[in-house]
Amino acid sequence: MIEEPPPILGTWKRLYAAIAAYLVALILLFYWFTRSFNR
Amino acid sequence: MRPLDWAVLGCSIVFIVGYGLWRSRNTSTTQQYLLAGREMPWYAMALSIMATQASAITFISTTGQAFADGMRFIQFYFGLPLAMILVSATAVPIFHRAGVYTAYEYLEKRFDAKTRSLVTFIFLIQRGLAVGVALYAPAIVLTVIFGWPDQLTTVLMGVVVVFYTTLGGIKAVTWTDFQQMLIMMAGLFASLACAIWLLPADISFLDAINLAGAAGRLNAVVLEFDPNDRYNVWSGLIGGMFLALAYFGCDQSQVQRYLTGRSIAQSRLSLLFNAVAKIPMQFLILFTGAMVYVFYLFHQPPIVFHPGEMKKIEQRADAAALQSRFDEAWKAREQAARDDPSAIKRHQSDIDAIRKESGASNDANYVFLGFVIKYLPAGLVGLVMAAIFAAAMSTISGEINSLATVTVIDVYRRHISTGGTDSQYLWASRAATVFWGAYAVVTAKYGASLGSLIEAVNMLGSLFYGGLLGVFVLAFYFPRVGADAAFTGVLLGEAAIFAAWKFTDISFLWYNVVGALVVVGAGWLLSASSGQTNPQLPPPTPPQPSGPASR
Numbered sequence: 001m002i003e004e005p006p007p008i009l010g011t012w013k014r015l016y017a018a019i020a021a022y023l024v025a026l027i028l029l030f031y032w033f034t035r036s037f038n039r
Numbered sequence: 040m041r042p043l044d045w046a047v048l049g050c051s052i053v054f055i056v057g058y059g060l061w062r063s064r065n066t067s068t069t070q071q072y073l074l075a076g077r078e079m080p081w082y083a084m085a086l087s088i089m090a091t092q093a094s095a096i097t098f099i100s101t102t103g104q105a106f107a108d109g110m111r112f113i114q115f116y117f118g119l120p121l122a123m124i125l126v127s128a129t130a131v132p133i134f135h136r137a138g139v140y141t142a143y144e145y146l147e148k149r150f151d152a153k154t155r156s157l158v159t160f161i162f163l164i165q166r167g168l169a170v171g172v173a174l175y176a177p178a179i180v181l182t183v184i185f186g187w188p189d190q191l192t193t194v195l196m197g198v199v200v201v202f203y204t205t206l207g208g209i210k211a212v213t214w215t216d217f218q219q220m221l222i223m224m225a226g227l228f229a230s231l232a233c234a235i236w237l238l239p240a241d242i243s244f245l246d247a248i249n250l251a252g253a254a255g256r257l258n259a260v261v262l263e264f265d266p267n268d269r270y271n272v273w274s275g276l277i278g279g280m281f282l283a284l285a286y287f288g289c290d291q292s293q294v295q296r297y298l299t300g301r302s303i304a305q306s307r308l309s310l311l312f313n314a315v316a317k318i319p320m321q322f323l324i325l326f327t328g329a330m331v332y333v334f335y336l337f338h339q340p341p342i343v344f345h346p347g348e349m350k351k352i353e354q355r356a357d358a359a360a361l362q363s364r365f366d367e368a369w370k371a372r373e374q375a376a377r378d379d380p381s382a383i384k385r386h387q388s389d390i391d392a393i394r395k396e397s398g399a400s401n402d403a404n405y406v407f408l409g410f411v412i413k414y415l416p417a418g419l420v421g422l423v424m425a426a427i428f429a430a431a432m433s434t435i436s437g438e439i440n441s442l443a444t445v446t447v448i449d450v451y452r453r454h455i456s457t458g459g460t461d462s463q464y465l466w467a468s469r470a471a472t473v474f475w476g477a478y479a480v481v482t483a484k485y486g487a488s489l490g491s492l493i494e495a496v497n498m499l500g501s502l503f504y505g506g507l508l509g510v511f512v513l514a515f516y517f518p519r520v521g522a523d524a525a526f527t528g529v530l531l532g533e534a535a536i537f538a539a540w541k542f543t544d545i546s547f548l549w550y551n552v553v554g555a556l557v558v559v560g561a562g563w564l565l566s567a568s569s570g571q572t573n574p575q576l577p578p579p580t581p582p583q584p585s586g587p588a589s590r
Contacts, residue, residue: 003132003303003304004302004303004304005304006304006307006308007308012127012128012307015311016124016127016128019120019123019124019311019314019315020120020121020124022120022315023117023120023121023314023318026318026319027117027260027272030113030259030260030322031259031260031262033257033259033260034257034258034259034260034261036252037248037249037251037252037257038109038252038255038256038257038258038259039252039253039255039380039381039384
């Protein structure tokens with residue numbers, strides 16, 4: 001079975017890295033949200 | 040519900056079921072029935088995977104949890120994108136290349152029949168226990184609305200789901216899931232918009248966020264590490280990742296979704312879409328619960344949201360006094376919301392004390408429904424109800440379908456009728472679907488005693504997922520570990536999980552970590568100490584003479 005490349009970013013490794021970076025960004029965003037609004 | 044709501048609800052269900060059956064009309068072989076002929080596109084699998092996870096429990100209980108405890112439950116999903124990456128990189132290509140119907144079928148290829156049978160048994164027990172809870176959740180909806188008995192509503196729901204799942208197999212399940220997910224998103228946005236729109240005119244959206252924060256309902260990230268604390272960023276990243284790895288890598292209800300993909304790339308994309316979309320979706324659901332909390336700062340709620348419990352309170356001798364104290368406490372909280380938000384928590388404690396005194400329990404599951412039914416305009420109530428039913432149907436159909444698949448492929452075809460015809464297995468699959476549907480209806484009544492439903496389901500899963508995950512980690516990453524070591528490792532892992540559950544106070548999210556580590560550690564040690572290795576590996580190559588000196 002031949003592995004197709006992903007439709008974006010060229011390789012699966014790059015796509016995985018992008019998703020990991022997205023997760024870090026989400027957690028930072030939620031952390032800011034908590035620090036800014038939650039008492 | 041008004042006539043327009045009934046029309047929206049009825050049309051949605053008829054359309055979803057009809058569409059699913061139409062898309063699955065050419066199902067005539069076992070492979071088409073159980074794996075959709077391996078021709079599904081990524082977007083259908085992606086929404087199907089999300090819809091199967093997003094049960095009615097997600098809508099009913101998660102919003103209630105944010106109302107009562109804030110948004111920290113979001114951290115539970117932080118490990119999911121990491122798990123999606125790992126499953127995409129390992130499990131997806133391995134299962135695809137093995138050409139299996141179930142994840143457990145692969146275990147016999149890798150280990151032996153007894154390991155496959157043990158893991159099959161664990162899956163059937165675990166998923167069998169959860170399917171009843173998944174069916175019970177929407178029964179709450181109809182109990183709240185109509186006062187119908189739980190049993191009648193579970194039978195009605197069960198019949199609709201079994202009807203299209205039995206007729207159309209996984210293709211019907213996937214395409215109905217696709218539609219159900221779209222309706223769920225519409226219902227979710229409608230609920231959130233109404234919770235904000237119905238706030239008093241002088242309360243802006245930013246005010247609402249500040250009030251929710253003042254009440255401690257926006258606690259999305261907790262950095263302090265505490266193994267006994269159920270939700271913090273560490274338990275979410277580590278424990279949540281292990282739970283998601285087990286769910287997506289070893290649970291047939293998910294594995295079967297991406298096995299229907301027409302290629303490895305399509306299956307990977309379906310999982311990675313989930314990695315991107317799941318956390319924002321859960322954030323929206325929890326944020327809706329937080330906004331419902333803010334709404335009730337300005338609109339007086341009942342002492343408890345469950346109508347039956349409320350009636351019991353009204354019949355108490357001290358009902359008038361209790362109600363009077365509750366009115367005062369709520370007015371004080373409303374005043375605080377307008378004048379001094381920092382005092383909201385203190386007044387919330389007074390309200391909580393009165394609710395506790397009233398004897399109410401498990402009220403979180405009724406908060407969202409109480410809000411929807413009483414305050415949403417005609418049509419939108421029907422849409423939210425359709426979303427809840429869609430969520431319930433997508434989860435139950437997925438679970439029944441996977442239970443039937445494992446029953447036929449890993450039990451019936453493996454142990455009872457090994458040389459049957461394709462037609463025989465197709466009919467066995469339909470019969471197994473009906474059986475598991477009936478089983479779900481019968482066991483649904485036990486859902487009532489399980490507290491917060493969303494936690495009950497995850498808790499049940501965590502008792503078994505660690506063992507499942509451990510054996511698949513051994514299979515994928517430890518090629519030298521043999522069958523006996525893996526089998527014993529699973530038993531030891533499950534023993535460790537049940538010991539952790541009975542004798543420690545650690546959060547259930549850590550059970551998956553404990554179980555998986557014990558299975559892997561024990562499997563590896565046993566294999567190394569006994570000298571037994573995987574017989575499929577080539578024998579060690581003897582040292583080759585090399586260089587001119589050996590000639």
